[in-house]
Amino acid sequence: MSTHPPAVAARDLVKTYPGEIKALDGMSVTVAPGTVFGLLGPNGAGKSTTVKILTTLARPDSGSALVAGHDALRHPDRVRRAIGVVAQRSGADPVATGRENLLLQGHLYGMRGAALTRRVDELLDRFALSDAGRRKVSTYSGGMQRRLDVALGLVHRPDVLFLDEPTTGLDPEARTAMWAEIARLAGDDGLTILLTTHYLDEADRLAGRIAIVDRGRVVAEGTPEALKGELHGDAVHVELRDAPDPVDAQLLRAAVETFAGVREVEVDGRRISARADDGPAAVPHVLAALEREGAAVAAVTVARPSLDDVYLRYAGRRFAEADGGAEAGRGGGADPEPRQDADARSAAEAATGSAASRTSAAATPGDAR
Numbered sequence: 001m002s003t004h005p006p007a008v009a010a011r012d013l014v015k016t017y018p019g020e021i022k023a024l025d026g027m028s029v030t031v032a033p034g035t036v037f038g039l040l041g042p043n044g045a046g047k048s049t050t051v052k053i054l055t056t057l058a059r060p061d062s063g064s065a066l067v068a069g070h071d072a073l074r075h076p077d078r079v080r081r082a083i084g085v086v087a088q089r090s091g092a093d094p095v096a097t098g099r100e101n102l103l104l105q106g107h108l109y110g111m112r113g114a115a116l117t118r119r120v121d122e123l124l125d126r127f128a129l130s131d132a133g134r135r136k137v138s139t140y141s142g143g144m145q146r147r148l149d150v151a152l153g154l155v156h157r158p159d160v161l162f163l164d165e166p167t168t169g170l171d172p173e174a175r176t177a178m179w180a181e182i183a184r185l186a187g188d189d190g191l192t193i194l195l196t197t198h199y200l201d202e203a204d205r206l207a208g209r210i211a212i213v214d215r216g217r218v219v220a221e222g223t224p225e226a227l228k229g230e231l232h233g234d235a236v237h238v239e240l241r242d243a244p245d246p247v248d249a250q251l252l253r254a255a256v257e258t259f260a261g262v263r264e265v266e267v268d269g270r271r272i273s274a275r276a277d278d279g280p281a282a283v284p285h286v287l288a289a290l291e292r293e294g295a296a297v298a299a300v301t302v303a304r305p306s307l308d309d310v311y312l313r314y315a316g317r318r319f320a321e322a323d324g325g326a327e328a329g330r331g332g333g334a335d336p337e338p339r340q341d342a343d344a345r346s347a348a349e350a351a352t353g354s355a356a357s358r359t360s361a362a363a364t365p366g367d368a369r
């Protein structure tokens with residue numbers, strides 16, 4: 001861990017929405033400067049609410065939040081000047097060009113003249129939008145639009161960049177390009193990046209450290225390698241032809257567990273997961289045990305532990321199950337439901353009171369997608 005003060009330090013955040021929805025229940029996160037930190041969790045885990053509090057767009061019921069050295073609750077204005085925010089929903093105006101959007105964003109932060117023009121050109125170039133800079137954003141592809149969103153968050157050279165689900169809805173090629181750009185921002189530019197994602201592979205690939213969030217709190221934290229390394233041995237997954245009833249599921253679980261070196265057996269529908277000291281050696285014994293119980297096996301895999309296994313261990317259920325059946329860990333997922341709250345404003349709007357001019361754009365992102 002760095003000896004520098006953290007770029008982000010959230011402690012014991014609690015946030016309850018109307019209807020007694022406890023979105024955060026003791027959320028704590030510490031992000032070292034110049035690193036990429038991933039908040040990983042299924043839909044509804046509390047990632048966006050955490051980001052809203054850290055970006056001063058929402059207030060917690062209790063807890064504290066320090067961002068770029070400023071208290072987000074006492075000095076939100078200072079925090080807003082030090083951060084860039086790329087929300088899930090694009091804040092770009094679809095009827096303006098990419099260049100106009102960037103210029104407007106610069107104006108919101110008090111930037112003017114040649115310095116602003118230079119910065120806009122630099123960002124258009126960096127995000128491969130120079131040729132498209134004078135085209136309306138409504139003509140952009142999803143990948144181009146998302147690159148513009150990130151560029152918008154960077155105009156005023158923030159210290160900390162918040163990326164909320166940066167690749168949701170992008171095709172695999174655009175995702176890979178976005179990953180490369182995010183890695184470059186942290187590596188070459190020394191930017192601190194806090195990204196939220198419900199893609200396991202995205203967190204694994206990009207983040208130096210990960211916090212796995214479940215039901216409003218962090219259930220595990222560390223480097224992806226350390227988290228996976230804590231799970232000794234191999235992951236053994238068996239897919240049955242039919243899902244057992246609850247009583248049979250318990251019998252199967254007990255049968256698989258009888259083999260020495262096999263532990264943490266979970267039966268989840270048709271899927272049986274276990275950890276084994278030596279996966280390949282365990283497979284024949286596991287299959288024999290299942291056959292004795294009369295369970296028909298469709299497939300067996302042995303793999304090194306994945307972040308999905310880490311999630312299962314700490315949250316007690318599979319990621320995809322918690323994610324409402326979404327295809328966790330895979331690209332090209334559908335966009336989540338549109339947000340109904342007004343918090344989709346960018347921090348720039350909040351900082352300058354210019355929300356009215358931009359919320360109309362934020363309210364019609366479908367045009368630009």
Ligand SMILES: Nc1ncnc2c1ncn2[C@@H]1O[C@H](COP(=O)(O)OP(=O)(O)OP(=O)(O)O)[C@@H](O)[C@H]1O
Pocket residue numbers: 017018021022023041042043044045046047048049050198336341
């Ligand atoms: N404005 C709101 N009003 C009421 N409930 C809300 C509001 N925003 C979020 N919630 C609820 O709070 C919980 C946490 O939501 P949050 O958006 O923080 O989760 P998330 O991990 O970011 O999920 P997603 O990946 O879907 O964005 C969920 O149960 C959600 O339905």
